[in-house]
Amino acid sequence: xxxxIHHLYADMMNLYGDRGNVISIKKRCEWRGIPVEVVDVGxxxxxxxxxxxxxxxxxxxxxxxxxxxEDLAGKKGADLRAIVEDGGVVLGVCGGYQLxxxxxxxxxxxxxxxxGVFDLHTEPRKPDxxxxxxxxxxxxxxxxDDRWREIVGFENHGGRTYLGAGVEPLGEAVVGFGNNGxxxxxxxxxxxxxxxxxxxxxxxxxxxLTDQLMLNALRRVDDAxxxxxxxxxxxxxxxxxxANRVRHG
Amino acid sequence: MVSKPFDSARLFAAVAxxxxxxxxxxxxxxGGGSTVPGVVARRxxxxxxxxxSRRLPLGSAAITGTNGKTTTTRMISRILQTAGVRAVNxxxxxxxxxxxxxxxxxxxxxFGEPASEMGLFxxxxxxVPKVAAEADLQILAVLNLFRDQLDRYGELAYTGKVISSxxxxxxxxxxxxxxxxxxxxxxxxxxxxxxxxxxxxEPALDTGRLQHIADSKDCPLCGxxxxxxxxxxxxxxxxxxxxxxxGRPVLAYRASRVRLDGARGVDxxxxxxxxxxxxxxxxxxxxxxxxxxAAAAVAAEAGVGLEHISRALREFGGAFGRVERxxxxxxxxxxxxxxxxxxxxxxxxxxxxxxxxxxxxxxINDNHADGRDVSWLWDVDFEMLADARLxxxxxxxxxxxxxxxxxxxxxVRLKYADLPVGAVIPDLEEALKTAxxxxxxxxxxxxxxxxxxxxxxxxxxxxxxxxxxxWED
Numbered sequence: 001x002x003x004x005i006h007h008l009y010a011d012m013m014n015l016y017g018d019r020g021n022v023i024s025i026k027k028r029c030e031w032r033g034i035p036v037e038v039v040d041v042g043x044x045x046x047x048x049x050x051x052x053x054x055x056x057x058x059x060x061x062x063x064x065x066x067x068x069x070e071d072l073a074g075k076k077g078a079d080l081r082a083i084v085e086d087g088g089v090v091l092g093v094c095g096g097y098q099l100x101x102x103x104x105x106x107x108x109x110x111x112x113x114x115x116g117v118f119d120l121h122t123e124p125r126k127p128d129x130x131x132x133x134x135x136x137x138x139x140x141x142x143x144x145d146d147r148w149r150e151i152v153g154f155e156n157h158g159g160r161t162y163l164g165a166g167v168e169p170l171g172e173a174v175v176g177f178g179n180n181g182x183x184x185x186x187x188x189x190x191x192x193x194x195x196x197x198x199x200x201x202x203x204x205x206x207x208x209l210t211d212q213l214m215l216n217a218l219r220r221v222d223d224a225x226x227x228x229x230x231x232x233x234x235x236x237x238x239x240x241x242x243a244n245r246v247r248h249g
Numbered sequence: 250m251v252s253k254p255f256d257s258a259r260l261f262a263a264v265a266x267x268x269x270x271x272x273x274x275x276x277x278x279x280g281g282g283s284t285v286p287g288v289v290a291r292r293x294x295x296x297x298x299x300x301x302s303r304r305l306p307l308g309s310a311a312i313t314g315t316n317g318k319t320t321t322t323r324m325i326s327r328i329l330q331t332a333g334v335r336a337v338n339x340x341x342x343x344x345x346x347x348x349x350x351x352x353x354x355x356x357x358x359x360f361g362e363p364a365s366e367m368g369l370f371x372x373x374x375x376x377v378p379k380v381a382a383e384a385d386l387q388i389l390a391v392l393n394l395f396r397d398q399l400d401r402y403g404e405l406a407y408t409g410k411v412i413s414s415x416x417x418x419x420x421x422x423x424x425x426x427x428x429x430x431x432x433x434x435x436x437x438x439x440x441x442x443x444x445x446x447x448x449x450x451e452p453a454l455d456t457g458r459l460q461h462i463a464d465s466k467d468c469p470l471c472g473x474x475x476x477x478x479x480x481x482x483x484x485x486x487x488x489x490x491x492x493x494x495x496g497r498p499v500l501a502y503r504a505s506r507v508r509l510d511g512a513r514g515v516d517x518x519x520x521x522x523x524x525x526x527x528x529x530x531x532x533x534x535x536x537x538x539x540x541x542x543a544a545a546a547v548a549a550e551a552g553v554g555l556e557h558i559s560r561a562l563r564e565f566g567g568a569f570g571r572v573e574r575x576x577x578x579x580x581x582x583x584x585x586x587x588x589x590x591x592x593x594x595x596x597x598x599x600x601x602x603x604x605x606x607x608x609x610x611x612x613i614n615d616n617h618a619d620g621r622d623v624s625w626l627w628d629v630d631f632e633m634l635a636d637a638r639l640x641x642x643x644x645x646x647x648x649x650x651x652x653x654x655x656x657x658x659x660x661v662r663l664k665y666a667d668l669p670v671g672a673v674i675p676d677l678e679e680a681l682k683t684a685x686x687x688x689x690x691x692x693x694x695x696x697x698x699x700x701x702x703x704x705x706x707x708x709x710x711x712x713x714x715x716x717x718x719x720w721e722d
Contacts, residue, residue: 011466020627020662027665134621154622201624204661234664237673238657 001221002035003214004050008057008096009068010040018058018093024203024210025054032228034218043071047079054089054217055080057096058199065095065104069112072099077115084117089217090193093202097187097195098122098159107158118188118195119166120179125158132157135246136176136198138186142212150174151206152242153198161197163188170196175246192216205242207235256294260301260361263294267354283343287351298346301353301361302368302384307334309368309384310547313377313412314392314434316592317540318344320532321392322371324544324565329367331561332553337365344373346380353384367551374408381415389419390426390547391434392539395483395591405433406469413437424550426543429498430485436469438498445550447502447542448487451517454507454535455479455486470495481535482598483591502546504528504538509599517541519559521549526559534599536592577715579690584706587613587699590628596697597634606695607646610684612677612702613653619699623655631666638668647671647687652680653702677705682713 005025022038029036041047047055072080084090090100098104101120104112109124125131133156141148151171160180163169169179170187178186178197187196194213196202203210211227218225267286290297302309312322322338329336339352349370357363372380374394381389391412394405416425416437425441428434429448438444457480466484468475473492480486489496507517514531517538530541545558573584587593615621637643648671651659656675663670671687674680681696688694698706 018627020624020665023627023665027667154624156622199624201627201658201661204627204665205658234657234660234670234673238661241657241675 001052001218001225002037002050003029003217004053005036005038006041006047006049006053006055007038008041008047008055009043010058011042018056018199020201021056021058021091021093021203024207025214028207028210028214028230031230034214043067047076047083049083049088052217052221053083054213055083055091057090057092057100058094065099065112066106066110068099069114072115073113080115081117084191084193087192087220089213089220090117091213092117092193092195094155094157094197094199097197098161100188100193100195101161102164104159117193118190119164120161120188120195121164122159122161125160129160132160132177132181132197134176135242136178136186137174137243137246138171138176138178138196138198139174140171140209144212149208150239150243151198151202151209152239152246153196153202153205155197155199157197161188166190170194205235205239207232256296257361259294260297261359263290263297264354264357264359264361266290266293267351268359271351271355283340284345284347284351286354287343287347287349290354291347291350298350298353298383299385301357301363304357304361304363305337305366305368305385307367307551308387309370310388310390310551311370311372311377311380311384311386312390312392312543312547313372313374314390314428315374315395316588317392317536317543318371320537321390321540321543321547322369324541324562325369325547327565328544328548328553328558328561329369329551331564332548332557334367334551334553335365336367336369337363339370344371345376346383349380349384374412377412378415378418381418386419386423388424388426388547388550389415390543391428391437392543393428393431393485394433395589409433409437409469413440416441426546426550427498428485428539428543429500430481430487430539432466432475432484432488432495432497433469435498436495444498445501445546446498447546448497448500448504449481449507449535449538449542450487450500450503450505451481451507452479454481454509456481468492468495482595485539502542502549504542507535507538509533509535511599519545519555521545521555523549524555526555528559529563531563531565534595536595575710575715577685577694577710577713580685580688581693582685582696582710582715583693584696584698584703586703587697590625593629593697594633597630606643606693608684608688608692609646609695609697610650610652610680611659612680612696612698612706613651613655613659614699614702614705615653615655616701618701623658626655626658626662629662631663631668635666635668650674650680650684650687652677653699656680677702678709681706681709 026036092100099114100117101114102116103114104122105124107124136153136155138151167188167190169185170189172184173186267290270289271286312318337352337356339348356365424443424445426445427438429446468490471493473490475488476491478487503520504517509515516529519526519528541562548558575582585596615623648669650672652674656673660670660673
């Protein structure tokens with residue numbers, strides 16, 4: 001059984017160290033002896049699921065975002081919707097997260113249509129508003145075990161995302177702005193699709209989330225699959241260091 | 250350019266006020282006072298920069314770009330000195346219009362007569378139009394455009410537009426010196442009256458791949474993915490566009506036969522319109538070849554001969570903090586400032602090319618001046634270093650020591666590249682002492698700090714009696 005990581009628009013949406021998420025999944029497979037392959041899916045290239053897949057959709061600059069919208073409007077967007085409805089594992093970060101909603105409105109007032117996987121939309125920053133930047137601590141409840149856990153990361157976005165009735169937030173922002181800096185929500189989750197503003201090194205410092213994404217993907221092929229535990233001491237120390245700093249200002 | 254009639258009383262008042270401001274800030278011990286006199290002088294006479302810069306007989310040159318501004322400006326300064334040209338510089342970090350004004354005001358006597366013959370300024374990308382509009386620029390050099398601090402400037406293409414909007418303020422015979430190997434920078438040449446291009450021709454330095462962090466690998470004119478014959482670093486290399494006639498322009502200044510000599514330096518052959526010369530540089534890495542090329546081009550465009558250029562570059566020691574050797578008792582500390590993933594990759598590549606770096610301390614802070622977001626560490630190609638270790642190219646290397654406010658993040662990054670982590674010591678002073686002690690006598694500790702970590706390390710070294718405070722530089 002091989003896990004395939006599909007890195008969507010890897011050559012364009014590579015802002016803020018999204019590569020860290022790919023490396024995290026890849027290494028945590030390798031350390032456990034699980035075969036893993038990373039496939040870059042560029043503009044105009046089709047998604048080719050193998051049955052055991054994890055889709056990553058990262059952040060990009062506005063100019064690149066515009067180019068993607070056209071690409072996603074066709075078969076690729078439809079495929080992505082079908083994958084999510086079928087329980088496929090998708091992680092969208094920042095720009096990728098925004099494009100998983102209904103639409104993303106640019107500061108120039110242009111409405112870029114998204115894939116519509118999540119019932120949400122993103123409004124531009126108003127002239128008197130700041131970009132939402134800083135370290136974030138989020139409380140997340142896992143539907144798998146109903147346990148509350150925490151994740152840390154860094155956010156940097158102008159857009160304000162508002163959730164509709166048809167989608168759950170990923171969690172609540174304990175420290176930081178989250179979706180819009182107003183309603184305390186952060187990210188979105190539907191089935192096995194995750195969206196978040198916590199970018200770059202989201203997975204390296206939150207290895208339980210990495211493992212959950214991997215397990216969800218592997219269990220689509222073998223529903224009794226278990227992951228061997230790894231020594232996460234270094235990750236835990238890095239998590240605690242950031243969590244302690246943000247909790248105490 | 251239309252300007253108001255010259256008002257000598259006002260200029261006199263501006264220069265006098267600026268001098269008093271400097272005196273006050275020195276007396277109060279508020280740092281070097283490198284912009285305050287500029288702010289004060291401009292308030293008294295908003296035309297002060299225009300008026301003073303016009304009095305420089307050789308005009309002025311401005312250097313801008315994401316990486317290498319300080320080092321390149323220092324190199325040019327050394328070349329001009331060697332050639333006997335008196336030039337006035339702004340100080341490092343004072344690279345907005347106020348810093349440029351301050352430099353000129355303090356160079357002038359009370360009647361506004363400058364002591365120097367030429368102005369040489371490093372200028373922040375966003376400040377180029379304002380400086381070009383006011384200062385009498387003869388030469389403007391654009392080194393490179395990398396994604397560095399996106400929060401500040403937004404997108405690269407926009408930064409390019411801002412810079413090229415300043416070209417029209419140069420005189421008809423004024424040179425716009427451009428890095429031909431950076432596609433976005435090269436494309437700016439279309440709006441320049443007299444573009445002058447420099448670049449590197451050395452097939453042996455082709456990395457064979459665009460780095461993950463490559464910023465502008467699409468044609469700046471038509472958006473087609475560029476075809477590369479060689480990629481030297483990031484998106485910098487030899488390229489052409491399959492979709493339109495855009496390609497790397499013809500070089501006026503060219504470096505070939507480039508030989509990286511580890512952390513010690515680099516040798517290359519410099520070809521210029523005036524001839525050819527061998528250059529030995531005591532600074533490591535390909536990025537310093539680009540800095541030296543830009544410096545040579547600017548100096549040559551200002552009329553300096555090749556013999557002065559080659560001699561000055563040979564004697565050049567490097568700007569504070571960027572690359573620095575410090576004697577630490579019977580050991581040595583070698584400081585290499587880390588600014589962004591491209592610079593970090595170059596430093597790693599230079600280590601890989603040499604097996605000198607057996608003892609390494611990495612210091613990552615996330616204060617404002619370092620960049621608060623450290624996710625860029627994941628864009629650095631540590632995997633390249635892991636390969637080098639596996640292939641036995643770094644014999645005798647000990648595990649990395651990591652420190653700084655983000656020591657733990659750095660440790661995780663190294664872990665995921667399968668690189669050995671020794672001690673994780675967030676406290677910089679303690680980490681530096683530990684790492685120095687672990688370095689055997691006679692050997693060198695390589696210190697790779699971000700900006701504020703570098704300042705702390707400098708201070709600690711100085712307290713240990715190992716170096717002079719940097720302001721004596």
